[in-house]
Amino acid sequence: MSFSADLFWSFRSPYSYLAIGRYRALAASHDVTINLRPVYPLAIRQPDFFERAHPNWLSYTMRDMIRVAQFHGIPFGPPRPDPIVQNVATRQIAAEQPYIYRLTRLGQAASRRGKGIGFAHEVGQLIWGGAQDWHLGDHLAGAARRAGLSLAELDAEALSDAETLDTEIAANQVALEIAGHWGVPTLVFEGEPFFGQDRIEMAKWRMEQKGLSSR
Template sequence: MTGANPILPADLFFSFRSPYSYLAIGRYRALAESHTVDIALRPVYPLAIRKPDFFEQSNPAWLGYLLRDVPRLAEYHGIPFGIPRPDPIVQDLHTRKIADKQPYIRRITRLGQAAARRGHGLAFAHEAAGLIWGGAANWHEGDHLAQAASAAGLDFTDLEAEARDDADALDVEIAANQQALEDAGHWGVPTLVFEGEPFFGQDRIDIARWRMEQKGLQAR
């Protein structure tokens, strides 16, 4: 349509195991729905998969701070929050060792990439992360994920079949997402990349929006 505001493209690098990604995803989805920006989800595997020894080497205070910080941020933003049941990563919390087999995170990340292929990645990640981090018990069982897919405008039977049958190709795409994140100048999630500029963290959403407004972001 003549005179219509151009749609600005951006990429959101996201992990289903990252509570900070969860705290960001709904606000980015709302921004994409209300303003002239198309935010493409770029799922990545979490550090527990990419660098399994990270938690064994991290400062012991790190986890304790995270468990204090995330609930208060969720409360501040009015976002439901609960400890995942189960954790998307199979991990011994006493030794912090990551298990070799990781059925939950691989399944949900592949589902997210399959949803991204269909242009519904942002919506699916928001709905699914709400199950994982919003307090739903056994989010991986029953019809929880099917309901999340439906709320995102997707057919779950089709989505899950692709995540299972095209797993290798999806993993190649997920690895490419990680490389694109690093190429943009960061390594962590959530990171929004707009015109090559990375905005890392759930506390950079307003700064990312400010930059987009400089480039013509408008209300739809």
């Protein structure tokens, strides 16, 4: 029996990155299709979130994401540049955002082609795996190629069909909230949400209860 699940995901979320490779591996090794459903990060949806967050939020999150990466042996480095332009001292989000809209639209365009998980994983490894200037040169083109896609084709669609892509991305956010959560990464399987990079084994366990088998 073949299964399907939706993965709600953000290019700015380090925990999304820390989950994507393992979800990609699960889809490759087991009879389940995982559909990428990219959403815009909190910095876009709730720009004042970081200004309102507890003072310890950032330092704890930084410590935790690094140890999660170390625990799982996942390459991890600070994004250079950050997909969101933000003042580190004040946590204020800049009005101009040259990266995140393109990335998220590219992700949705890749998802239309059934290759969203691979694209997100390859791009995520650039952004969060330590690549310098991931937005320049042929970094993104190479990531798209490794996922079986053409960056030129995706970029053309992201420009010509931006409004429809944004409508689909907004629908992803609505679907996430209907499923019972608001954050990423969240896998939704048969209406049940599994939030966080630490819920992958539990999501797999639930699928196995329903009959999931290896390929």
